[in-house]
Amino acid sequence: MFNKKRMTAVCIFLTCVFAAVCFSSPFSAIPGKRKDFTIIAKRYSYQPNRIIVNKGDSVHIKFGSVDVVHGFFLEGYDIEAEIHPGKIPFKVRHPSVETEFTYVDEIAFTADRNGKFRYRCSVTCGTLHPFMIGEFIVRPNYPFYASIGGVIGVFAAFFFNVAADRRKSESPGIASAPLRIDLFKIMPALKELLTYRWFQFILMLLNLAALVLFIFAGFFGSPIGNHNIIITVVWILWWFFLVTFMIPFGSRIWCMMCPFPFFGEWFQRRRLLGPSGSKVSTVKGYKKKWPAKLSNIWIQNILFLCLCTFSTILVTRPVTTAFVLTGLTLTATVVHIFFRRRTFCRYLCPISGWMSLYSKASMLEIRSRNNGVCKSCGSKAIIDNGRGWGCPWLINPGKMTSNSHCGMCMECINSCPNNNMTLRLRPFCSDTVIDHYDEAWMGFIMITLVILYTAIFLGPWGTLKEWANLTEMGNVSGFIIYCGIIWISSLAVAPVLWLTAAWTSKRLAGSETISARKIFLKYSYMLVPLGLLSWIAFSIPLFMINYTHIIATFSDPLGWGWNIFGNAHIHWSPLLPEYLLYVQVPLVLTGLGFALSKGYAISNDLYSDKTQAIISLVPFGMLISLITVILIFFYAW
Amino acid sequence: MVIKETIAVLSVIILLISIPLCILLYQYVFVPSTYLQEERVFNITAVGEPSGAYTLEEINGLNYWWKRFAPMTLLLEVGDQVILNLKSADSTHQFYVPELGLDPVTVTPGKVETLSFTAEKKGIYQYFCTTMCGDCHTFMTGWIVISEKDDPVKAPHPIVCPLCAPDFGIPPQTEMLDLGEYLYQKLGCVGCHGWFGKGGIRNPNYAKQYVPAHNTTTDKLFLKTPEDAAKFCKWLITHESIPQSEDNPDIPMFNFVSARYQALKDIAKKGSTPEKLDKTGPEPPLWMPAWKFRLADREFDAIILYFITLKKWEEDEEIEGADLFTQRVMLPSGSNPISERSDISAVTPA
Structure with a gap:
């Protein structure tokens, strides 16, 4: 497990993280000051939406609301307030220790935890209530710098390793058979069930x-x-x-x-x-x-x-x-x-x-x-043969090389007369081939959307939410801008950047035989692991912040005042919101790691020369790291 | 094989029918069965803009987006045992009927608040929303009418929010008087202080009985003549802040006037809690909100400027700058629900 290669990678990674943290930290400690803020809550943002203080500062906050009753839940500091418009005192409590609210004119606390903490609306205030967010940043923001260091670390460790790999073994090693675990072999009951x-x-x-x-x-x-x-x-x-x-x-x-x-x-x-049994059945319609x-x-x-x-x-x-x-x-x-x-x-x-x-x-x-069995069989398994329906997804299961269009309906397993189809476990990111532009563009759309959604739904910018929330706010020009951002950035800007990377890659690697188009298409697979993991990093907060709503709606599914299981009135309380970052950042860093290593596999397929392979990967590696950095800015900055 | 297939088909059919059926049975058979026979149950939904009403109509996903919901008028008879189930369709509201002895209940989305009482005394009682819930808030009020069996009480007209019907269009910040008038209506000040600052809205158990009128602001500021008022208005329009030591207008006791002005502005900014008439009685439902987070300093000036122009002088025509005093009518065409409202407020229970 712990070979030298891995140890070096870990060392480089940790050094980068540590260096970034040191870089962020001023060596002289700043004495705490008093900082006063008045936060105005308005559908669906706070003003100011970002509050920046230094560690040790004594923070005093007053609240006001201009339209309806809003809440204020500051994660990590155990403060929950209820702000009534037109009233200067507001209600506050420490949710972990108190159940009742008390009226105060101001809250005061010491900023004693570094990093970014979000404040959210805790009182349902309208349609976009779950996305009403502000940010409280306590500097020095170590988690942010550590995360950026992490990106540099992953990038550096990866390229150091592949470079070392190139120096050591120029001869191509014997390709080992890809790791697959035949689930039906080890768990026959699973096949019975499926x-x-x-x-x-x-x-x-x-x-x-x-x-x-x-x-x-x-x-x-x-x-x-x-x-x-x-x-x-x-x-x-x-x-x-x-x-x-x-x-x-x-x-x-x-x-x-x-x-x-x-x-x-x-x-x-x-x-x-x-x-129906043995006779050949036909599909109607x-x-x-x-x-x-x-x-x-x-x-x-x-x-x-x-x-x-x-x-x-x-x-x-x-x-x-x-x-x-x-x-x-x-x-x-x-x-x-x-x-x-x-x-x-x-x-x-x-x-x-x-x-x-x-x-x-x-x-x-x-x-x-x-594969041989399928070839000799005469494709009986893809037509209806009485045991199964034949593949509804219009593919030939025996020749399948990618998961893309397999709907996991198990019909081929049912109908295969030779018991040749099986369900297998395999390492993450095993299909690495993108051959068509439609798939590449889907990759661009998904990665652009996850960046935009992270900004819109998890970010503190009320204007973006207002633009997106057309039917309530009625801001048509804002909505047009918003549409423009979504459509142009996903269909044009991201592909153009990718194309630039492809041209640069072609220039750097200096190979005439491989076209920029091919490079563009092949490498676009790198967007898959990063995209998927950043979508996970986007979806986890949705669940952790709002899970109490799910529990409540099981008791009162239509909001008609039922209480079937007795927990319809469960109070909204997010699940460890201040630690979200520690889930999100490792996820996107893992995504970056997978993207780079799969990118290297792709470049090895394209180029026989390892130096060329590494060089051609660099522009894409940088672009993909940039995407990770953007995401980390939204998570931690 | 055929049997299995039949079971499968049946299960699909049963499922498709049973889900809506179960929901409807639970809501319309089971839930009502949890109440006693003699109880009269009302399901009330609070909805803010643009309806601004407590309504007996059902609010669901389909109608919420376009429908304006009618405010409820609860018609009861003496002796009724009443259960009110209150829920919200958007944000937080508060339901308060001071004269029935019902304390304010906060109606938060996702929770049904239940109030129960017995109708004891004949009369007309007003219910209020007492937490601000948007621009229609001050119109979110209505009537609970308790009659005797052989002696029905005529129910007053419901109070409908007129604000969202016409689109006023925001006047530019420079047109101070228009802006003041616009804000006075748009923010719902009219709901309590009356159209054109006429006042006349009853505030139960308030020491002065009625919400202060604003067409008397000129007197409160000790502006004794139309000329003084016009000078003060002009001065207000041209000066960003008050009081100023230089180029004070030639108005008797200007320092006093400006101090009064400042005090008035302070009340609008910080709000005030109404004094009780009967110290042991219920809290008066109408209270002056603090507007300082909602409005800019200049917007307060604009509103007070509008109040000053509401004063009716006897010799209107001759005044210099009389154009400032032109009365504008911005009511929705047709009915005027507000005048009806102030008439009725005066005839409430004995």
Whole structure:
């Protein structure tokens, strides 16, 4: 485990982190001063939105609100206030020790913890209430400098190691077989379960039940997002689980239980529990072919961007989410009637597009055990053969080399006559091939969106929220600017930067045979691990801050005042919010590490000469580190 | 195989029907069954802008975005056992009926507050929202009418917020008088101090009974003649801050006037708590909010300037700068709910 290479990497990393911290710290201690602030709360930001003090300062804060009752919850300092407009005294308590509020004119405390702490609204004040955030920074901000040092450390350690690698062994080592664990071999019961027809049916049925409940709640329940189950479960719980667990550990396991295509697939198959026995079954419906020109994920890219343009409205208004879920279910059903198999899922579903990209990084795969068996078999497994339906995702499972379009429906496992298909565990980021521009652009869209969303939803800038919140604020020109930022930066700015890196890379490596286009496309895979991990880093706070809303809505799903399980009135209290940084930064640093090492694997495929390979990676490495630095600025600065 | 398939199909059908059915049964059969037969239950939802009302209408995801909800008028009979379930559709509100002896309850989103009381005495009682909840706040009030069986009490007109109906458009900061008038209406000052500062809104158990009027501000500032008032207004428009030692206008007792002015502005900035008439009685529901976080210093000047122009002088025509005194009407066309309101406030319970 602890070979010399790893030790050096760790040493370089730690040195960089330590050096950055030292750099940040003034050697003379600043004596604490009194600092006075008046914070004005307004839908949906605070003024000032960033408060900067030095460690040891005595901080005095007064509050005012100009529209409705707002709260103030300062993480890490155990302070919670309730600000009533028109009243100068405000209510305050220390939530960990007190349950009752007391009226005061001012709060005073000593800034004794370094770093960035956020203050949030703790009283539901309107649609964007969960995103009403301000920042309290106690300097010297060690965590921030340590994180930046971490980026430099990962970058330096990586390039030091690959350079050392180049000097030592010029001869290509014998490529070891990629690590795969055949789950069906070690757990035969798992195969029994996954191929048991009732298993998937019940999963889908449960999700369908949830879907019906959510849509009902969205239309007829409370208009307040954080008190309506459709918002709390879909956009907090489901999203968090999907991004953090399902995609990285289960590939597109969600597609196996997704309720949207339920009715359409039922129409096509006329059965719910698999084909009827031994005779060859046929799939019903018009079975039209999707136009070849559109047989890519461009439509999904655009649809996803459209949804994301309105995401602020989508994730805070129950009725909008209800309309979108209904719309998706109806579209899926109609498309299933006219087109063959899961055309909707492959070419239209806006969620499926990015899942197809990020599932490449997943640790789970369905593959054939032995390619030869599939070749000699005569592709019986991809057509309906009475045991299974044949691949609904329009691929040949035996020849599958990437997770992208495998919906994990297990039909190939059911139908394979030779028991050749299996479920395997594999290392993170095992498929490293991007061959088409649509996928590359999905990578740009996702990485741009995660940066923008981190700024909009987790940042303290009220103007951005106002622009995004079109239907309430009515700021049309702001919304146009906001749309412009989203569309131009994801569809143009990010690709142009990437292209610049590709040109620079080509120039530096000095190889004429490899085109800049190829470099551009191949390296774009580097955006997958970093993107996925930064989406996880974005989704974890959503869950940790708002989990109490989920618990409350289980007791009162429609916000009608029910209390089924007795915890409908659980008070909002975020889960260790001041330590979020210590989850987010390691995640993006891991993403950076994976991006660099996968980038190196890609460059070794492109160039036979190791020096050329390393040099060609440098511009991309720098660009990807820059993205990490931007994210860290939002997390910690 | 066929049996299994049938079970599966049945389970899908049952599921699709049962979920909405269970929700409706729980809400409309189970929940009402938890109350006693003789109890009269009202489900009230508080909603801020643009309705500014406690409403008996159901507010859901579908109608919240476009509908203006009607304020409730609760019609009761003596002897009714009443249960009020209060919830909020947006932000925090407070429900207070001082004359019924109901203490203020804070209505926070996500929680249903229950009040129960027995209707004892015939009369008209006013309920109030007593925590500021947006610009419609001062209109978020209405009536609880208790009649005797054979002697019904006529319910007053409901109070509807007129603010969001017309789009005023914000006047520029330089047009001080227009700005003052705009702010006076937009911030809901009119809800308590009356249109054109006429006052006349009853504040239960307040030492002076009625919320102070503002068309008497000129007198309160000791501006005795129209000329003085006009000079003061001009001076106010041209000067950023008060008091100033140089170029004071030629107004009798100017220092005194400016001190009064400052005191008035201070009340608007810091707010005030109304004094009780009956010291042991309930807190008066209407209180002067502190506006200092909402308004800029110059905007206070603009509002007070507007008050000064509300004074009706006898010889209006001859005054220099009379254009300042032009009365503007900014009411929504058609009805004038406010005048009705002040009429009715005077006829409340014995």
